[in-house]
Amino acid sequence: MLYRKNMGGKERAARLLGGALIVxxxxxxxxxxxxxxxxxxxxxxxxxxxxxxxCPACAMAGRRPIEERR
Known part of the structure; x- marks a missing residue:
């Protein structure tokens, strides 16, 4: 992959539900x-x-990838 994930499972579920509701x-x-x-x-x-x-915006704000948080 060319990117590292920077969102957890709960945030991904919330964004997916929120995006569907917005549409x-x-x-x-x-x-x-x-x-x-x-x-x-x-x-x-x-x-x-x-x-x-x-999320590119979270990456620009300095959010670390999930694997590096430990």
């Missing part, structure tokens, strides 16, 4: 407007970070 709420409550699509895209990004287990 669902954005498209049902706001609709298929430009703002709805932007919010839905942010939910997709949150879901992808959960699936990969790596």
């Amino acid at each position: 669902g709420c954005a498209l049902t409550q706001i609709g298929f407007t430009p703002l709805g699509w932007v919010l839905a895209a942010s939910g997709v990004v949150a879901g992808l970070t959960a699936l990969f287990g790596f």
Whole structure:
């Protein structure tokens, strides 16, 4: 892999659930407007970070990979 995971299992599950809720709420409550699509895209990004287990923003902030915390 080209990256090291920097999220634990509980955080990944929370991000995946949150991303799905953001997408669902954005498209049902706001609709298929430009703002709805932007919010839905942010939910997709949150879901992808959960699936990969790596968050670039957390890496830039200095979060260590999971293996190095011990």
